[in-house]
Amino acid sequence: MSGRDEFFHKERCDRCVAGLGARTMSWFTDETICMDCSDEEVRTKKAMRAAGTDPSFYEGCGREQYEELKARFGTEGCLKVRAEEGGA
Numbered sequence: 406m407s408g409r410d411e412f413f414h415k416e417r418c419d420r421c422v423a424g425l426g427a428r429t430m431s432w433f434t435d436e437t438i439c440m441d442c443s444d445e446e447v448r449t450k451k452a453m454r455a456a457g458t459d460p461s462f463y464e465g466c467g468r469e470q471y472e473e474l475k476a477r478f479g480t481e482g483c484l485k486v487r488a489e490e491g492g493a
């Protein structure tokens with residue numbers, strides 16, 4: 406199957422193995438992921454920006470690097486994001 410067909414025929418998220426209704430491509434890896442995992446990536450990117458790191462530098466960086474970023478900015482950046490959003 407071509408990459409495009411694979412994208413549309415995949416039944417499960419590459420990351421959390423949830424069934425795929427809506428799907429999207431990961432920013433950080435070449436995985437096809439569900440919207441929950443996508444939301445998590447969006448939060449990670451937001452946290453990275455809040456911590457002064459440009460996420461575009463990490464586009465396609467791979468799973469291992471993403472897990473590292475998530476762990477690092479998930480704690481470091483989240484407080485700043487929360488502060489910016491006024492507790493939302």
Ligand SMILES: [Zn+2]
Pocket residue numbers: 418419420421422423438439440441442
């Ligand atoms: Zn998922």
